[in-house]
Amino acid sequence: xxxxxxxxxxxxxxxxxxxxxxxxxxxxxxxxxxxxxxxxxxxxxxxxxxxxxxxxxxxxxxxxxxxxxxxxxxxxxxxxxxxxxxxxxxxxxxxxxxxxxxxxxxxxxxxxxxxxxxxxxxxxxxxxxxxxxxxxxxxxxxxxxxxxxxxxxxxxxxxxxxxxxxxxxxxxxxxxxxxxxxxxxxxxxxx
Ligand code: CO
Numbered sequence: 001x002x003x004x005x006x007x008x009x010x011x012x013x014x015x016x017x018x019x020x021x022x023x024x025x026x027x028x029x030x031x032x033x034x035x036x037x038x039x040x041x042x043x044x045x046x047x048x049x050x051x052x053x054x055x056x057x058x059x060x061x062x063x064x065x066x067x068x069x070x071x072x073x074x075x076x077x078x079x080x081x082x083x084x085x086x087x088x089x090x091x092x093x094x095x096x097x098x099x100x101x102x103x104x105x106x107x108x109x110x111x112x113x114x115x116x117x118x119x120x121x122x123x124x125x126x127x128x129x130x131x132x133x134x135x136x137x138x139x140x141x142x143x144x145x146x147x148x149x150x151x152x153x154x155x156x157x158x159x160x161x162x163x164x165x166x167x168x169x170x171x172x173x174x175x176x177x178x179x180x181x182x183x184x185x186x187x188x189x190x191x
Pocket of ligand 1: 104105145149
């Protein structure tokens with residue numbers, strides 16, 4: 001089932017999130033719906049707050065990039081399709097690099113965010129098996145972006161100076177629901 005995406009300005013995106021356990025109701029169905037919604041909206045990842053749930057869960061599929069970018073990326077670059085439950089980033093390292101990010105909750109806005117190139121993350125998969133892994137490149141980037149979501153942070157929070165000023169008006173428009181997105185959204189003030 002394709003779920004509506006909660007838009008910038010909706011308080012759920014800033015709410016503190018909770019860990020879940022394997023008794024969480026209909027978890028496998030929820031994960032299936034998150035994948036379906038992510039592919040429908042052409043995302044590389046989606047986090048639970050974006051579909052209205054204040055829980056520590058996100059999904060990432062950078063395998064989608066493989067055909068486009070495998071020429072440019074080093075052969076060692078790791079792409080994943082992975083569910084992240086109760087994740088904790090325990091280290092970020094490597095060179096900081098800028099990339100134009102976008103977000104399903106913030107349509108029509110992109111902005112350059114600088115992040116460390118490598119991330120070490122401990123998480124549970126959809127079968128509640130624990131993993132402790134290091135990712136880099138685009139996979140690390142998407143993980144950092146989705147992890148920010150469950151910490152109540154949006155990529156636009158990282159923008160500075162002139163770029164921040166340039167997007168602020170657009171962000172206000174999204175907050176007010178003055179936008180016709182190409183997929184179903186829930187705006188601030190809506191349930
Ligand atoms: Co996002």
